[in-house]
Amino acid sequence: MDLIRHLRFFVTVAEEGHFGRAAATLNMTQPPLSQGLRRLEQHIGTDLVHRTRQGAVLTAAGTALLPRARLLVDDSERFLAEAERISEARGVVRWGATATLPDRTLTACAAALRTEPDVTVSTEVSSTVDLVAAVRSGMCDLAVVEHPALLDGVEAGPVTKVPRWVIVPAAHRSARAERPRFPMLSDLSFAALPRTGNPASFDSTQDILRERGLDIDATTVPDDRTALAAVAAGMHFGISTAPPRSVPGVAWLTLAPDAIALRVRVVWRPGAEVDRHVAAIDRVLFRERVK
Known part of the structure; x- marks a missing residue:
């Protein structure tokens, strides 16, 4: 039997919790998926999934074997990607x-x-x-x-440092100040990319802001364009590599340029x-x- 293929059936059913949704994810119909999972269970000598009217529920064996199945499926995909890269x-x-x-x-x-x-x-x-x-x-x-x-x-x-600027709403007091300071931004929320993208860098930026008197929570945005839009809406500030330019509702500040530079x-x-x-x-x- 094609073990990796059948393990992929098992992993997908476990993740979806439903044979119909798993079949759709795999771009196949439900009967061959169910049959394939049954063959895998017969091959290893134990049930992996309880079939119920509500969907698919993992057995104790299925719960124990799922992490290893995921590793094997992921490794097979990496193997194919590496083989393609080499070829x-x-x-x-x-x-x-x-x-x-x-x-x-x-x-x-x-x-x-x-x-x-x-x-x-x-x-x-x-x-x-x-x-x-x-x-x-x-x-x-x-x-x-x-x-x-x-x-x-x-x-x-x-490590190389790339310039970044603090971006604020154009009408904000910091944009009009002769000598703007980070504490002036305390009434704004920090629009930042998700911490999951790089926890170490995210935490380092938060530490830099705290060291300069600004201890606030971040509001997650998916990308720099969304951050610009959030700033223009008047409730957020951000830190961007986009150089100063004419953008409605947004002003650029040079604050601690060495500290906030993108490394x-x-x-x-x-x-x-x-x-x-x-x-x-x-x-x-x-x-x-x-x-």
């Missing part, structure tokens, strides 16, 4: 960048990686946590991620032959650094 490695550079990287730096890095006419550059923009996982698994050759971050299983280059670095898998690609991106980051 197409010549002429293809797969790289990633944190979503906090400014557009101008993102595009400059992508252009720098296309060193030869026949080289194809594939770019992924995501959170630091997801990018480190992608590099570690081989789905990305290298990536620009935030610092600090948990970098287990990858190698990392030097980034290049990461890659140990043993990966990416030296020239790392060097190309490092040159771009060096040009963009805080002077």
Whole structure:
């Protein structure tokens, strides 16, 4: 039997809690899914799921075996991704960048990686946590991620600081102040990207704000564009790599530029032959650094 395929049936049924929804997720009909799970149960000699009118409920054995099944399914997907990467490695550079990287730096890095006419550059923009996982698994050759971050299983280059600004509502008192200070923002909520994207960097930013007299909770926004909209609406402030420009309802402040600068670095898998690609991106980051 195709063990991985049938384990994927089990994992999907467990996650959906319903055979019909699991079948839809797997793009198949319910009868072959149910039959496949039954064959898996017969193969291992124990029931994994109780079939009820309300849906699917894990047995004690199913609960115990689900984490291992997930690992096997995930590892098989990583194996296929790595095999595809190796088979197409010549002429293809797969790289990633944190979503906090400014557009101008993102595009400059992508252009720098296309060193030869026949080289194809594939770019992924995501959170630091997801990018480190992608590099570690081989789905990305290298990536620009935030610092600090948990970098287990990858190698990392030097840290570079990219300029950031505090953005506030244009009508806010800090935008009119001759010498604005962080405590002036105490009546606003901090619009920040989710902590799950990189807990270490998120917590570091919160510490920087507290050190400067601003101890407030963050309001989660999915991306910089949403943060700009939240600021323009008048109830939030943010920290952005977007340089000062004319945006209705938004003003840019230069506050503690060195402290709030975005710290980034290049990461890659140990043993990966990416030296020239790392060097190309490092040159771009060096040009963009805080002077």
